[in-house]
Amino acid sequence: MTCLFHSAFVAMTLWGLRQRIVLGFLGAVLFHWIGNMPIFLMNWNVGNLGAGTWSIFVQCHLVLLLIASAALLLWLSQGVLTFYGRRACPGCGSHYDPPLLAINLGRSRYERCPHCQKWHWSNPAKA
Ligand SMILES: [Zn+2]
Structure with a gap:
């Protein structure tokens, strides 16, 4: 579970890498906080509910978070997460x-064009 959760946190941060890195990082921090908060509440016995x-x-919270993490990673793997555009x-x-x-060098990449089959230093395409 921990590996999947933290992969989702990192993916969330990297998702914002190109344009909104701070927003992506804050989303990951918030997601992590949501994951840990019930553990603190349990230790403080909030609502006097008892350990059981x-x-x-x-x-139950961890299972839901696991499903959410898997869903996020699956969604991002469907072409949503393109670090280089x-x-x-x-x-x-x-x-x-x-x-x-x-070969990555900032926003430039040395890669093979799938159309002309030649290797070039490429840059992000203008929309
Ligand atoms: Zn080309």
């Missing part, structure tokens, strides 16, 4: 999704 009731609540080939001028294999 709080334990059941925390377990569409790329513009300086050779043939076509736009394409960035390939996995590349």
